[in-house]
Amino acid sequence: MTSSGLRRFLQPAQRAKPGERCEMCTEPVTEEHSHVIDLESRAIMCTCRGCYLLFTHDxxxxxxxxxxxxxxxxxxxxxxxxxxxxxxxxxxxxxxxFRNSVLDTTVAFYPSPAGATESLLPLGAWTEMLESNSELSTVSPDVEALLINKNEDGFECFLVPIDVCYELVGLVRLHWRGFDGGSEAWQAIDGFFERLRERATRVGTNDG
Incomplete structure (x- = not known):
């Protein structure tokens, strides 16, 4: 993802500034608007609903x-x-x-004070995860991701739009202080995951 694309996620996700326009047709966009990804540059563009619907099919x-x-x-x-x-x-x-179709590979990132940091994914790990969690196996390449959170009870996972992951990255960059992040950062992170739980449809998986 480009640095310019990431900067928009230092603010709450999908919130348009007054006067902001669709990055494809220049029509004004509403405060709650949609996103389109450029697969080659990894840039995430704010779009009007009309332009968004043009790219909903493979x-x-x-x-x-x-x-x-x-x-x-x-x-x-x-x-x-x-x-x-x-x-x-x-x-x-x-x-x-998430699966990057242009590079024909699956990539893993974690949020850090420096931004989204890539981590190597062992061969076969992606396939193993999808086979063990079939309810999440329909995750779409490029535009959806599996967001994993390790908590006291083990692991939870969210299938989310890719822009949500970059919202989390922006949140960490904005609030993180010192070595452990500080209480403000963790309050923001915990609130982020709580909102995801409230919004998401719960699916059952096999324990493992």
Whole structure:
């Protein structure tokens, strides 16, 4: 994702500034608006509803642009063993993973004070996760991600629009202080996940 695309997520997600326009047709956009991703540059563009709907089907826009979906799923018990989490190399309690169709690979990132930091994903880990959590196996390449949160009870996972993950990245960059983040940062992070739980449709997974 480009740095200019990330900067918009230092503010609450999908909130348009007064006078902001669609980045595709220049029509004014509403405060609650949609996003389209440029698959080549990874830039996330604010769009009007009309432009958004043009790219909701595979193959639209010469296969370069794709609309970011608007579904939210929550697996409160996520079959992901501690050994697998450690093998991904995530030093914090949260990470998001998605399939990059342009590079034909699955990538893992975790939010940090420096932005979205990439972590190596072991061969076969993505397939293993989807096979163990079939309710989340319909995650769409490029535009949806699996956002994993490690808590006291184990792991929970959200299938979310990719822009939601960058909202979390922006939130961490905005609030993180010192080595452990500070109470303000963790209050903001906990609030972020609580809002996701309230918005998402709960799905059952096998314990693992």
């Amino acid at each position: 193959g639209a826009g010469g296969k370069r642009h794709r609309a970011v979906p608007e579904r939210y799923l929550h697996a409160p018990s996520f079959a992901l063993g501690a050994a697998l989490w450690e093998s991904i190399g995530i030093p914090v309690r949260m990470a998001f993973l």
